[in-house]
Amino acid sequence: EDGATLFKKKTCFSCHGKDANTPLLPNYPRLAGQNADYALAQMKDIKSGVRNNGQTAGMKGVMHLVNDEEMKAIADWLSGLK
Amino acid sequence: EDGATLFKKKTCFSCHGKDANTPLLPNYPRLAGQNADYALAQMKDIKSGVRNNGQTAGMKGVMHLVNDEEMKAIADWLSGLK
Numbered sequence: 434e435d436g437a438t439l440f441k442k443k444t445c446f447s448c449h450g451k452d453a454n455t456p457l458l459p460n461y462p463r464l465a466g467q468n469a470d471y472a473l474a475q476m477k478d479i480k481s482g483v484r485n486n487g488q489t490a491g492m493k494g495v496m497h498l499v500n501d502e503e504m505k506a507i508a509d510w511l512s513g514l515k
Numbered sequence: 516e517d518g519a520t521l522f523k524k525k526t527c528f529s530c531h532g533k534d535a536n537t538p539l540l541p542n543y544p545r546l547a548g549q550n551a552d553y554a555l556a557q558m559k560d561i562k563s564g565v566r567n568n569g570q571t572a573g574m575k576g577v578m579h580l581v582n583d584e585e586m587k588a589i590a591d592w593l594s595g596l597k
Contacts, residue, residue: 456550456553459550459551459552459553460550460552460553460556461550461553462549462550462553463548463549463550463553466545466548467544467545468538468541468542468543468544468545469541470541470542471538471541471542471543471544471545471569474542474568474569475568475569478568478569483568484566484568484569486556486557486560486565486566487553487556487557487560487566
């Protein structure tokens with residue numbers, strides 16, 4: 434499935450905003466236009482726990498919903514947004 | 516000093532790009548327009564080591580150059596960029 438569909442189905446939009454640019458809270462990151470490699474690395478590190486600072490605990494709780502291929506599709510979609 | 520001046524003086528631009536939007540490497544984040552609270556929290560967590568994933572080791576090496584007030588000025592400046 435494509436990144437846009439996954440971003441909805443896997444609940445990402447609920448914290449990061451439908452447009453990936455209007456996060457629910459000011460201490461959540463805006464993701465639209467982010468480098469795909471960087472975004473993918475953060476998803477993987479939060480899923481594995483290698484990154485566990487700030488608000489990542491909440492995100493870690495949903496990362497079981499996505500596999501590597503799906504995280505890549507989401508990261509690529511994000512990087513294409515304005 | 517204001518965030519723009521600090522972003523130059525404290526070497527941030529060398530990895531994140533003069534416009535904070537053209538990072539040196541694809542696994543470095545684009546920062547322009549990022550939420551100020553989020554950006555500040557990441558700077559503090561990388562400086563303290565609470566966040567130490569990915570490429571943060573290199574950044575940790577320069578964080579002694581900035582204090583809390585300067586990090587806040589940089590974060591606020593970043594959030595105002597397009």
